[in-house]
Every structure is written in structure tokens, then in C-alpha cells.
Amino acid sequence: MRADARRNYDRIVEVAREVFREQGYDASLDEVAKRAGVGPGTLYRHFPKRENLLDAIMQSWVDRVNETTDKALAFEGSDRELLLHWFEDYVGLISLHKGGPAKITSAMGDPNSPIITKCKVLSSANDRVIERLRADGALRDDVETLQVCRLVGGVATVADQGSLEPEAVRPMLAVVVDGLLK
Amino acid sequence: MRADARRNYDRIVEVAREVFREQGYDASLDEVAKRAGVGPGTLYRHFPKRENLLDAIMQSWVDRVNETTDKALAFEGSDRELLLHWFEDYVGLISLHKGGPAKITSAMGDPNSPIITKCKVLSSANDRVIERLRADGALRDDVETLQVCRLVGGVATVADQGSLEPEAVRPMLAVVVDGLLK
DNA sequence: CACAATACGGAGAGAGTCTCCGGTTAGCAA
DNA sequence: TTGCTAACCGGAGACTCTCTCCGTATTGTG
Secondary structure: OOHHHHHHHHHHHHHHHHHHHHHOOOOOHHHHHHHHOOOHHHHHHHOOOHHHHHHHHOOOHHHHHHHHHHHHHOOOOOHHHHHHHHHHHHHHHHOOOOOHHHHHHHHOOOOOOOOHHHHHHHHHHHHHHHHHHHHOOOEOOOOOHHHHHHHHHHHHHHHHHOOOOHHHHHHHHHHHHHHHEO | OOHHHHHHHHHHHHHHHHHHHHHOOOOOHHHHHHHHOOOHHHHHHHOOOHHHHHHHHOOOHHHHHHHHHHHHHOOOOOHHHHHHHHHHHHHHHHOOOOOHHHHHHHHOOOOOOOOHHHHHHHHHHHHHHHHHHHHOOOEOOOOOHHHHHHHHHHHHHHHHHOOOOHHHHHHHHHHHHHHHEO
16 A cells, blocks of 8 residues: 555544534435545545445444453352343443444345444444353353344444443433343 | 315325335435435425435324334233233334334433424323333332333344344344343 | 406426546656 | 555545425415
């Protein structure tokens, strides 16, 4: 990759992160290009689809997912509390910007999504927590990771679209937790 | 309302129902107008916002909600089965077209939404079921209707956006049911 | 049958997406 | 340094969708 291309690529990602945070995932890409000081052509060459841009934005986010999971697993307390905290973390992780929870959760089941590798990261993280609980014998038998991701993703999506406070989200997550544990 | 206005109004609603079913809630409104044989001006005069059109579409749907609720309450079986069946019905009721679950569920908490009266209908229906279970002493103490609507709406939203089969949705609803019952 | 009042519809402004291609620049070889 | 070429840039513009404005047409009434 040529140096000027790299420069533009990085700048676009940086600006897009900012714009998406301000205006949500539906923000105008031409505005992103404008703010990054490049033409629309440059943006669309680097990121043919909106989701390719999202994928690039989420590159650095992977580390945060893993760190968060480590901390969640190191938690000392009841299984119930552990799972509830993890779900709250999970919601936080996918709520990067307005529209994020829906986008990420629906990409979860689509092998052709440009952000599928990011979904895999998240799914694996969730799996670590689930397996830990399963090993404790705390979980119901028929629970699978994808299902859990969808359930918690659903709560996050509703919270995102209804601009709910964390205090309104917790009780919903608690219901899911209770439904999953023995 | 003048006769020609009434005619156009009805025709637009009828066509919109069809177009939304075919293409989802994001369908072009100009296309709706075109198919209804009216100009865009006419459509936007009757329905200033997309949601006003949705509200009109859902007018006849109210009866179906009430009928479905009656049937659900007449169910003879365990509380768990009753609630699971009701949730499946609920998902079906809000899955009128692609984008429906998200739209309806997020309008649930917004008093200014044009479809708020429809949300109230749904919320009341859900309340009837919840209260019946509460009277049986089957429910946890801190359960409230709005929360339940959001939880099930979240599942429906995820299912809608991921084009999930009913067989994939049922286990998720079962988790919610187990989390709500004592 | 005439005449308000009401409603129609399409041209077009504005915003967003995305492409195409003439012009520019980086990086390398001499 | 200079010159060359592959790689890259950027913006004009085609297309789509939303929504408005206003001259024209239709309805229902006195």
C-alpha cells in the first residue's frame, strides 16, 4: 500500500469512528469523506460497503473485547453475578454507536458479512464465559453461544433504539440470566 | 373527508400494506404512491410521516391482536406453555413486515410516536396475559409489562433482522419465559 | 348550475449513494 | 536528480429517495 493511500485510509477510519459516534451508523459517508478531506471516490475505493468501514473501525476494538472477557472471568462471586456483569459488558461492547447492536447482532449469523471476523471474536469471548459456567454445572443443558449472543444482542438492540438507560437494561438482562441458569 | 380523498386514502393504505410486505418497512414511498396511482403530494398530505402510514396500516390489525389474546388466555395447560405460546403469538403479531418488530418495539416507550395507540393495544394485550399469570402466583415479583414487551420485542427484532426461522426463535423465548416465571 | 372549498399530482429542490475517469503523486530505477 | 509507471486521488454527475409547493381539477352544496 502506498504511503498516501495508507494516510488516507487511517484518516478515514479515524474520522468515521468520530462521525458514527456523533450521528450513529446511518451517518452520511460523503460527510465522512468531506471531514477526512478526501473525495467520495477515495472513501468508496477503500471501503466498497459501509460495513467494510465498520470492520476497520472495529479493528482496535478486538483488544478491548478480550480484556473485558478476561476481567469478567476473573470475577469472584456467584455465577449469577458473573453472568449478569458479563452481559452488561457485552451490551457495552456492542453499543459502539447508535445502530451498532442491531448491525453486529444480525451479522452474527451471516457468514458473508464483512464484519464476520469481529462477530467471531465476540462469539468466542461469550463462549469462554458460557463454557466456564457450563463447567461449573450452573447452566441449563441446551444453551448454545449463538443463542445467547442473539438474546443479549436483542436486549442491546432494543435499548439502543429506545435510548434506554443502563438501569432499565439491567432488569432485562437479569431475566435472561435467570432463564439460562439452572 | 371528500369522497375522492377517502378513495385515495384507502387505496394508499391497501397498496402500502402490500409493498411493505414485499419489501419491508424501508420501501420507497414514491413507489407506493405510483402503484396506488396517485402523486407523491397526495401520499404525503395524507401521511406526513412514514409512521402515520404504518399506523393506518395497523388499524385492522387491532382486532387480530385482541382475538389472539383471547385465544391465548383460553389456553388450557401449564403457565409455562401458556406464556411461551403467547410470546410466539406476540412475535407473530409484530412481525407484519421486515423492520416491523424494531419499529413497534422502539415506539413502545415514545409517547409522541404516531403509532403509540397501537403500541398501547399491544401492551394492554400483553398485560392481560401477565396479570393472569401474576394472579396465579406464577410470576416473579418485579416483572412489569413494558419490560416484557421489550424483551420479547428484542427477540423478534433479532429474528427479523437475521431472518431466523420460528424453530430458532422458540428456544430464545423459552429462556425469557423461564427467566420470568418463579 | 355555479362557486367555494377541498383535494390532486407532478415538477423539482435537497440529501445521500456510488461510479467513472482525467489528472496527480509516490516510489523506483538509472 | 530525473524520468517513468503503476497506483492513487477527487470531484463531477447519474441515480434514488424524500418531501414541498402551487397551478389545476374535482366535489358537494346552495
